[in-house]
Amino acid sequence: xxxxxxREPAIIDxxxxxxxxxxxxxxxxxxxxxxxxxDEFEMIAPGERALVAVSGGKDxxxxxxxxxxxxxxxxxxxxxxxxxEYSDVSGRHARDFAAARGLKLLEVDLPERFGYDIPTGxxxxxxxxxxxxxxxxxxxxDAVAVEEGYDVLVTGHNLDDEAAVxxxxxxxxxxEYLGRQLPVLAERDGFPRKVKPLVRLTEREMAAxxxxxxxxxxxxxxxxxxxxxxxxxxxxLNDIEKASPxxxxxxxxxxxARAAExxxxxxxxxxxxxxxxxxxxxxxxxxxxxxxxxxERAGGARPDPSTATAVPVELGPTRAGxx
Amino acid sequence: xxxxxxREPAIIDxxxxxxxxxxxxxxxxxxxxxxxxxDEFEMIAPGERALVAVSGGKDxxxxxxxxxxxxxxxxxxxxxxxxxEYSDVSGRHARDFAAARGLKLLEVDLPERFGYDIPTGxxxxxxxxxxxxxxxxxxxxDAVAVEEGYDVLVTGHNLDDEAAVxxxxxxxxxxEYLGRQLPVLAERDGFPRKVKPLVRLTEREMAAxxxxxxxxxxxxxxxxxxxxxxxxxxxxLNDIEKASPxxxxxxxxxxxARAAExxxxxxxxxxxxxxxxxxxxxxxxxxxxxxxxxxERAGGARPDPSTATAVPVELGPTRAGxx
Numbered sequence: 072x073x074x075x076x077x078r079e080p081a082i083i084d085x086x087x088x089x090x091x092x093x094x095x096x097x098x099x100x101x102x103x104x105x106x107x108x109x110d111e112f113e114m115i116a117p118g119e120r121a122l123v124a125v126s127g128g129k130d131x132x133x134x135x136x137x138x139x140x141x142x143x144x145x146x147x148x149x150x151x152x153x154x155x156e157y158s159d160v161s162g163r164h165a166r167d168f169a170a171a172r173g174l175k176l177l178e179v180d181l182p183e184r185f186g187y188d189i190p191t192g193x194x195x196x197x198x199x200x201x202x203x204x205x206x207x208x209x210x211x212x213d214a215v216a217v218e219e220g221y222d223v224l225v226t227g228h229n230l231d232d233e234a235a236v237x238x239x240x241x242x243x244x245x246x247e248y249l250g251r252q253l254p255v256l257a258e259r260d261g262f263p264r265k266v267k268p269l270v271r272l273t274e275r276e277m278a279a280x281x282x283x284x285x286x287x288x289x290x291x292x293x294x295x296x297x298x299x300x301x302x303x304x305x306x307x308l309n310d311i312e313k314a315s316p317x318x319x320x321x322x323x324x325x326x327x328a329r330a331a332e333x334x335x336x337x338x339x340x341x342x343x344x345x346x347x348x349x350x351x352x353x354x355x356x357x358x359x360x361x362x363x364x365x366x367e368r369a370g371g372a373r374p375d376p377s378t379a380t381a382v383p384v385e386l387g388p389t390r391a392g393x394x
Numbered sequence: 395x396x397x398x399x400x401r402e403p404a405i406i407d408x409x410x411x412x413x414x415x416x417x418x419x420x421x422x423x424x425x426x427x428x429x430x431x432x433d434e435f436e437m438i439a440p441g442e443r444a445l446v447a448v449s450g451g452k453d454x455x456x457x458x459x460x461x462x463x464x465x466x467x468x469x470x471x472x473x474x475x476x477x478x479e480y481s482d483v484s485g486r487h488a489r490d491f492a493a494a495r496g497l498k499l500l501e502v503d504l505p506e507r508f509g510y511d512i513p514t515g516x517x518x519x520x521x522x523x524x525x526x527x528x529x530x531x532x533x534x535x536d537a538v539a540v541e542e543g544y545d546v547l548v549t550g551h552n553l554d555d556e557a558a559v560x561x562x563x564x565x566x567x568x569x570e571y572l573g574r575q576l577p578v579l580a581e582r583d584g585f586p587r588k589v590k591p592l593v594r595l596t597e598r599e600m601a602a603x604x605x606x607x608x609x610x611x612x613x614x615x616x617x618x619x620x621x622x623x624x625x626x627x628x629x630x631l632n633d634i635e636k637a638s639p640x641x642x643x644x645x646x647x648x649x650x651a652r653a654a655e656x657x658x659x660x661x662x663x664x665x666x667x668x669x670x671x672x673x674x675x676x677x678x679x680x681x682x683x684x685x686x687x688x689x690e691r692a693g694g695a696r697p698d699p700s701t702a703t704a705v706p707v708e709l710g711p712t713r714a715g716x717x
Contacts, residue, residue: 241564242634242641244648303637307630311565314626318565325567333656 083279086316094283101280104271105137112255114266119222121145122263124212125168125176127161129281129288130227132168134269136284138225139174145225148215150208151180153188154295161289168286177219179211185366189295192369200295203365210362214353216263228267231274234319235304237326242304250338253331260345261354270323406602409639417606424603427594428460435578437589442545444468445586447535448491448499450484452611453550455491456600457592459607461548462497468548471538473531474503476511477618484612491609500542502534508689512618515692523618526688533685537676539586551590554597557642558627560649565627573661576654583668584677593646 072081074093081091085100092100109115115138123135125147138145149165152158162178169176182188187195193203216224233252240248258264269277281288296302311318347353348360355361395404397416404414408423415423432438438461446458448470461468472488475481485501492499505511510518516526539547556575563571581587592600604611619625634641670676671683678684 242645244645244652246652300638303634307633310630310633311626315623322565322567329567329569 082283083276085276087312087320089316097279098283101133101272101276102137102141105134105268106141108254108268108271109266112253112266114255114268115143115223115225119144120220121223121225122177122212122216122219122221123147123225124208124227125149125165126227127164127168127289128227129277129286129290130229130232130269130274132164132227132286132288133277133280133284134225134227135168135174136172136286137280138268139172146175146177146221148177148179148212150211151178151182152204152207153180153182153192154190154204154293157289157291157294158188160291164287164289168288177215179215181207181211185369187366187369192365196365196368198365199299201299201301203369204293204295206361206365210353210360213262213265214351217261221263223264223266225266225268227269227277229269229272229274229277230319230323231305231308233267233270234308234323235301237323238304238308239300246334247337250331250334250336253327260342261347261352271320273319405606406599408599410635410643412639420602421606424456424595424599425460425464428457428464428591431577431591431594432589435576435589437578437591438466438546438548442467443543444546444548445500445535445539445542445544446470446548447531447550448472448488449550450487450491450612451550452600452604452609452613453552453555453592453597455487455550455609455611456603456607457548457550458491458497459495459609460603461591462495469498469500469544471500471502471535473534474501474505475527475530476503476505476515477513477527477616480612480614480617481511483614487610487612491611500538502538504530504534508692510689510692515688519688519691521688522622524622524624526692527616527618529684529688533676533683536585536588537674540584544586546587546589548589548591550592550600552592552595552597552600553642553646554628554631556590556593557631557646558624560646561627561631562623569657570660573654573657573659576650583665584670584675594643596642 072084072091073079074081074096075090076096076099077093079093082094083097084091090100115121121138121143123131123138123145125131125135127149131147135145135147147165147169149162151162165176168174181192189200189204189207192207193200196203198206212224212226233254237249237252239245240252254267254270256262256265272280280286308319308322342356344356345354346356348355348363350359350363353360353362357364359367395407395414396402397404397419398413399419399422400416402416405417406420407414413423438444444461444466446454446461446468448454448458450472454470458468458470470488470492472485474485488499491497504515512523512527512530515530516523519526521529535547535549556577560572560575562568563575577590577593579585579588595603603609631642631645665679667679668677669679671678671686673682673686676683676685680687682690
């Protein structure tokens with residue numbers, strides 16, 4: 072197995088590209104795919120300030136690393152979700168990564184700031200844990216990006232993630248979600264611009280990227296996600312990808328090229344009547360935004376809009392907690 | 395396990411309906427689902443003459459049986475595809491079924507009439523066997539239905555078939571096919587009306603239906619289809635159905651309700667410029683229709699439009715061959 076670029080021994084084969092790469096040219100390949108995604112979908116302009124949603128897993132650390140390598144001005148934001156040891160370890164990975172590279176990591180700790188953690192909060196609010204977690208993350212990433220004046224919020228969603236979400240939305244024909252499952256969502260109505268620079272790269276490639284770059288990431292999947300439908304969809308797509316390499320790529324990019332806009336009207340309608348949540352100021356179509364309702368039902372303190380910003384953390388031997 | 399209708403011992407559980415049925419009420423359930431499909435999509439009006447595409451497998455024999463039971467005037471059409479013993483046995487099943495019920499079965503034998511069989515014809519024409527076979531079947535079923543003056547052509551496609559085809563078309567975003575993947579295609583431009591009364595019933599249910607009704611069908615899958623993509627899609631969907639009973643139904647019917655019409659324009663465009671094939675008279679957008687090109691490349695005799703009709707077969711101890 073030889074590198075397609077230099078003919079030296081390869082360390083990875085990428086079947087959908089029908090190509091093998093040595094370590095050096097694999098990193099180059101990853102950077103090339105990120106550049107291609109950023110260019111094709113006009114994700115980030117030169118000089119813009121990016122905020123990366125960082126979980127401590129391979130994807131978020133890889134995208135932060137890749138953007139930094141490519142010369143982008145990118146800070147990180149870590150949310151403490153209170154999922155026991157999983158959260159402790161993931162936070163440590165995020166902080167160690169930032170500290171080693173002198174990067175700025177903001178932090179918001181959910182239990183400390185909003186009085187609930189995902190496992191007990193979800194139970195109290197009678198929501199599935201993944202639903203309460205997704206809602207909390209979306210809200211806080213958006214809020215911090217807007218309040219701290221970032222131009223763009225970056226997430227580490229890779230091709231496997233996007234294909235699996237698209238698969239779920241297609242299986243159920245959730246037409247209101249299909250219209251906005253895009254690699255870039257423009258800034259509007261109080262939402263920041265959101266971009267996914269890893270849509271041309273897979274989970275496996277991101278794991279390999281971290282290994283080659285010496286990035287120490289949290290390998291475990293979230294313990295609360297075990298057995299959720301998303302994983303069933305991923306497995307089904309993996310079986311198909313195995314039989315037809317490139318199937319996921321053509322599913323996702325074919326959707327973007329030939330189907331997404333057919334569902335755009337509904338995504339539009341869904342955003343009509345957005346106004347500011349009276350409690351926290353976030354855009355919502357409801358009386359009170361879903362996050363504030365979750366906070367209330369999850370038994371925590373009401374968020375105070377005047378202090379609802381993330382606190383930059385001075386990275387060093389002792390971590391200043393978010394306050 | 396008790397029948398949901400009469401509380402007698404059940405013979406089958408249908409997880410997506412969360413219901414079990416005894417033999418009698420299972421047959422009733424199958425008839426009810428066919429009636430529902432026919433009514434909902436206005437497939438066949440009372441008094442219309444239907445032609446059922448019959449392969450000798452469970453689905454085509456079951457749909458023929460169900461339509462007859464429900465009082466419809468339905469003849470069968472069997473195509474001899476020349477796939478070795480598979481074709482010999484499937485033809486026997488079709489003929490035996492028709493003979494036992496005094497039903498009329500038309501036959502067209504591909505090797506005899508057009509000088510090629512699927513395995514060698516596909517090779518000669520450099521087409522995948524399933525592609526050459528599908529093309530031949532579509533053409534001949536359509537042609538015979540139109541020429542023999544039937545009001546509607548019936549096929550035995552079940553929910554598993556439709557969901558798997560939809561899945562394949564969605565995975566590749568074959569938008570030109572998505573717009574016409576409907577349980578009813580209206581008669582137009584020289585095509586007969588085509589309907590799929592089994593879309594609310596699964597493969598497993600059709601096998602059970604045949605067993606309960608004592609219908610002796612060909613169990614084997616076509617030997618040429620082994621390993622094709624369609625089967626990969628079926629397996630992936632089966633895994634999902636197992637995890638979420640009803641997933642296939644909501645995938646297919648959700649598509650019909652909320653997505654199909656978004657792709658209708660392309661199906662429309664695809665039919666622009668249809669005219670009669672100079673060789674056989676079938677509607678085509680090309681110089682010569684794809685079937686006549688296949689016949690020519692497959693090394694057989696050119697079809698003669700003046701004789702290109704199916705010959706009704708007097709069913710009895712000796713079978714009059716199609717001529």
